[in-house]
Amino acid sequence: MCPSSPEPVPSPAPPLSPPVPKLPDRLSPARVSRGPDVGPERPPGMLSEVFATAAMDGAPTGFVLASLSGVTAPVLWVQDRLSRREAGVPCLAGLPEGLEVMHLKVSKPLDVLWALEQALGAAGLGGVIGEVWGDPPALDFTATKRLALRAEARALPCWLIRRAASANLSAARERWRVGSLPSLPDPEDQRAPGQPLWSAELFRSRWRAPAAWVARHEPGRGLVLEHGTEAEGGAVADLQTAAG
Amino acid sequence: MSGEDKLPVLALLPRRTTDPQPPRPRAGNLHPDRPRPARPRPAVPAEPRPAPPAPVPADAETFERALAALRAALEVEVARPRKAPDLPQPEEEETFSPVGTPRAMRRPGPAGAPARSGAAESRPGDDDGPSRRDPAPRRILSLSLPRFAMERWLRHLARGAEAPPEDLPMALAVEGPHGPVIHATNRAAEAEGVHAGARVVDMRALLPTLRVDFADTGGDAAALARLVLWARRWCPWTAGDGLTSAGGAGLVLDTTGSDHLWGGEAAMLAEIEGALAVAGFTARAALAPTRGAAWALARFGGVREVCPAGAVETRLAPLPVRALRLEPATVQTLNRLGLKTIGDLLAVPRLSLARRFSREAPASNPLLRLDQATGRTAEPVDPPEEPPRFSVQTRLPEPVEDPVPHLPALARELCAGLAEAGHGLRRAVLTVYRTDGEVASVTVATSAAMRDPAHLVRLFDGRLDRLDPGFGFDLVTLDAALTEAMDQAQPGLAGEPHAAEAVARLVDRLSGRFGGGSLLRPAPRARHVPERAEGWSPAMAGALPPRLLRLRVLRPLRLLEPPEEVRVLYAVPEGPPAQFVWRRQTLRVSRYDGPERIAPEWWADRPGTRLRDYYRIEDHLGRRWWLYRAGVEGDGRGTSPEWFLHGVFP
Numbered sequence: 036m037c038p039s040s041p042e043p044v045p046s047p048a049p050p051l052s053p054p055v056p057k058l059p060d061r062l063s064p065a066r067v068s069r070g071p072d073v074g075p076e077r078p079p080g081m082l083s084e085v086f087a088t089a090a091m092d093g094a095p096t097g098f099v100l101a102s103l104s105g106v107t108a109p110v111l112w113v114q115d116r117l118s119r120r121e122a123g124v125p126c127l128a129g130l131p132e133g134l135e136v137m138h139l140k141v142s143k144p145l146d147v148l149w150a151l152e153q154a155l156g157a158a159g160l161g162g163v164i165g166e167v168w169g170d171p172p173a174l175d176f177t178a179t180k181r182l183a184l185r186a187e188a189r190a191l192p193c194w195l196i197r198r199a200a201s202a203n204l205s206a207a208r209e210r211w212r213v214g215s216l217p218s219l220p221d222p223e224d225q226r227a228p229g230q231p232l233w234s235a236e237l238f239r240s241r242w243r244a245p246a247a248w249v250a251r252h253e254p255g256r257g258l259v260l261e262h263g264t265e266a267e268g269g270a271v272a273d274l275q276t277a278a279g
Numbered sequence: 280m281s282g283e284d285k286l287p288v289l290a291l292l293p294r295r296t297t298d299p300q301p302p303r304p305r306a307g308n309l310h311p312d313r314p315r316p317a318r319p320r321p322a323v324p325a326e327p328r329p330a331p332p333a334p335v336p337a338d339a340e341t342f343e344r345a346l347a348a349l350r351a352a353l354e355v356e357v358a359r360p361r362k363a364p365d366l367p368q369p370e371e372e373e374t375f376s377p378v379g380t381p382r383a384m385r386r387p388g389p390a391g392a393p394a395r396s397g398a399a400e401s402r403p404g405d406d407d408g409p410s411r412r413d414p415a416p417r418r419i420l421s422l423s424l425p426r427f428a429m430e431r432w433l434r435h436l437a438r439g440a441e442a443p444p445e446d447l448p449m450a451l452a453v454e455g456p457h458g459p460v461i462h463a464t465n466r467a468a469e470a471e472g473v474h475a476g477a478r479v480v481d482m483r484a485l486l487p488t489l490r491v492d493f494a495d496t497g498g499d500a501a502a503l504a505r506l507v508l509w510a511r512r513w514c515p516w517t518a519g520d521g522l523t524s525a526g527g528a529g530l531v532l533d534t535t536g537s538d539h540l541w542g543g544e545a546a547m548l549a550e551i552e553g554a555l556a557v558a559g560f561t562a563r564a565a566l567a568p569t570r571g572a573a574w575a576l577a578r579f580g581g582v583r584e585v586c587p588a589g590a591v592e593t594r595l596a597p598l599p600v601r602a603l604r605l606e607p608a609t610v611q612t613l614n615r616l617g618l619k620t621i622g623d624l625l626a627v628p629r630l631s632l633a634r635r636f637s638r639e640a641p642a643s644n645p646l647l648r649l650d651q652a653t654g655r656t657a658e659p660v661d662p663p664e665e666p667p668r669f670s671v672q673t674r675l676p677e678p679v680e681d682p683v684p685h686l687p688a689l690a691r692e693l694c695a696g697l698a699e700a701g702h703g704l705r706r707a708v709l710t711v712y713r714t715d716g717e718v719a720s721v722t723v724a725t726s727a728a729m730r731d732p733a734h735l736v737r738l739f740d741g742r743l744d745r746l747d748p749g750f751g752f753d754l755v756t757l758d759a760a761l762t763e764a765m766d767q768a769q770p771g772l773a774g775e776p777h778a779a780e781a782v783a784r785l786v787d788r789l790s791g792r793f794g795g796g797s798l799l800r801p802a803p804r805a806r807h808v809p810e811r812a813e814g815w816s817p818a819m820a821g822a823l824p825p826r827l828l829r830l831r832v833l834r835p836l837r838l839l840e841p842p843e844e845v846r847v848l849y850a851v852p853e854g855p856p857a858q859f860v861w862r863r864q865t866l867r868v869s870r871y872d873g874p875e876r877i878a879p880e881w882w883a884d885r886p887g888t889r890l891r892d893y894y895r896i897e898d899h900l901g902r903r904w905w906l907y908r909a910g911v912e913g914d915g916r917g918t919s920p921e922w923f924l925h926g927v928f929p
């Protein structure tokens with residue numbers, strides 16, 4: 036956690052926390068993305084913020100759950116009241132298979148932050164999702180820094196979904212802006228929407244250069260990031276393999 | 280005497296008692312720091328046994344009879360020769376074999392040493408259950424609070440800085456059938472002749488300066504229920520004894536095995552009366568082996584009377600029959616029959632009493648009350664809730680207002696006790712006993728059994744702010760209200776807790792802060808209406824229900840609760856509308872999939888509920904929604920169907 040730790044060993048773990056587990060393979064670079072410009076290895080746990088381009092869009096939720104795919108431990112999902120009211124509550128039947136969710140309903144954004152901190156202090160979780168509506172004053176640089184340090188100490192992914200929000204000062208290690216794209220055609224029904232695509236723009240990052248991708252969730256591979264042309268080509272290839 | 284009152288009245292038979300010793304002279308053990316002066320009570324002669332003290336008006340005849348009964352009892356006890364040589368030990372011989380009631384207890388051991396009767400000396404014919412009860416004598420403490428309602432009202436006035444002067448006659452009134460009647464009085468009013476049950480207008484005529492307020496009997500009952508819990512500071516088994524019609528109240532405590540914690544029974548009685556005096560209540564306490572005897576001695580006996588195990592009948596003999604918790608009508612009947620004291624009643628053959636009163640309710644059955652007082656019939660103390668098995672406490676020399684510094688030590692001690700017994704904690708209650716006779720408590724719960732003191736202390740974080748300490752408390756207890764058997768678990772080599780355990784503790788903290796219904800785990804239900812299939816159960820509930828089979832059809836990632844109606848701008852005959860308005864934004868449907876028809880659940884929905892046709896649509900911006908039409912055109916269940924947006928696809 037602390038770079039100024041007196042220990043000479045460059046360990047990412049704080050002195051009081053248990054040893055950091057090995058990098059899970061679900062977050063290895065080959066899983067996270069494909070393509071030449073993936074960059075260095077992605078840290079296992081950090082605070083990431085996802086901004087929704089449209090407040091009611093479902094793309095940020097799908098993006099976060101796709102990046103958490105492969106997690107077997109329970110995931111804590113905290114929502115404040117406005118997020119529940121405006122963007123809906125998690126639907127059990129639609130959650131990805133194998134994902135165990137604990138849903139916490141709180142009223143204020145401050146309670147979301149408190150619950151996230153508590154969850155980041157506990158072992159045994161696979162990830163933490165928090166949803167905050169708007170730009171509450173409680174969600175300032177200090178609050179995000181606390182979350183970021185705790186997430187790195189525990190090596191636990193912590194996702195903050197922001198709706199109707201502006202990208203103010205924040206200590207999040209990754210900041211995404213995610214929106215929906217027209218989906219791939221359904222190979223069985225030309226009129227129907229097929230596999231969903233999202234536009235994912237990484238506009239701030241600590242570990243790689245910012246860029247924009249077309250993202251999608253593949254059941255076996257988790258989150259797949261591609262450039263636009265690749266996505267279309269891949270889709271065409273998928274269609275051809277499906278037809279052939 | 281009317282015919283129905285006829286009873287074979289016998290002369291006062293000489294009565295043998297088991298405790299021949301005269302009443303012990305009691306030392307003046309008034310509590311030293313009691314703020315109130317000693318109660319004005321008629322002087323009690325030390326020897327012989329006193330007549331019933333005030334407020335009973337001295338009845339010369341009653342007094343005389345009581346003296347005679349007591350004298351006879353004592354003389355006979357000394358002069359009585361041992362008879363019945365066939366029995367090894369003297370038996371408590373009844374003058375009459377009662378109906379359906381066994382003979383009195385025989386004591387096989389040395390006199391006074393209680394023991395369970397063996398089969399050797401028990402005759403098969405008349406030997407049955409009730410006489411062979413638990414040989415360890417119970418010690419029941421009865422507390423009488425004769426001015427409970429008035430003192431509660433005075434305390435309320437004093438808190439509002441409106442305390443009236445001591446000599447102002449005051450009374451509390453309740454509504455009677457012919458106007459308000461007096462319910463409770465203070466000492467000044469009582470000295471002027473104001474008494475409970477009289478009409479307020481009469482008492483006002485008698486005493487124009489009388490201040491009358493209305494009584495709060497419901498509040499009295501609630502305060503008594505809280506006082507019952509507060510009395511747990513002395514012993515675990517406490518129960519209320521009801522409110523009286525004259526503004527008094529009673530408590531009953533089973534102090535068996537608790538008195539040594541207070542330096543003996545006499546010291547315990549003094550401590551109890553002193554603590555109640557600090558809380559503002561006048562109390563009279565007595566200790567006896569049975570509830571009935573303790574009740575009688577607390578109200579009609581001496582000051583802080585302690586009745587040893589064998590002396591119940593001797594002590595009760597001089598008391599009036601009113602001391603048997605009988606109704607006034609029954610008391611009057613007995614008095615008309617010439618039975619003024621309990622000693623008189625004890626001398627009457629049981630068969631006669633049974634024949635006359637056996638069909639009566641307990642409150643008007645002198646035989647049953649007599650049996651309860653002498654211990655022939657069991658009458659246990661029934662506390663409102665069972666005392667916890669694991670409980671630790673800290674007693675403070677001075678009242679304080681913050682329990683936080685005492686919590687870690689209490690938690691350590693409680694968890695050590697739980698570990699020794701192999702139990703884990705599911706619910707813990709921190710209770711503070713305030714000096715004003717109230718209790719305040721905070722409850723925390725855990726989702727899995729645990730006995731980690733640090734975690735227990737952490738669960739109380741932020742919860743103790745809501746604890747009302749009043750003007751301070753001097754006793755803190757931490758009870759394990761609910762425990763489960765729990766085995767030792769081996770932690771990891773690095774000392775970290777198990778993952779499941781860590782998650783359980785997180786669940787405890789989050790549920791404790793946001794409420795048990797806020798943190799949910801999926802518990803899907805086998806329903807086919809989408810919002811009914813969404814089952815969530817509190818994470819505190821523990822075990823999860825079995826997982827259901829997943830649907831093959833696509834479901835959204837988020838559901839709107841409730842579904843929101845959209846305004847159709849451009850309807851098409853087949854499929855979803857081409858254009859609609861939802862939340863003031865116009866959405867154009869570019870692609871859709873469906874319909875998926877979901878019928879109403881006929882076993883759960885009211886008749887006339889319309890079916891739903893669900894469409895998965897994609898709008899012109901690429902966002903994907905779940906839209907449904909309630910009903911179809913011409914289904915005879917209403918007007919043209921409406922459209923609702925129910926979910927959001929990723």
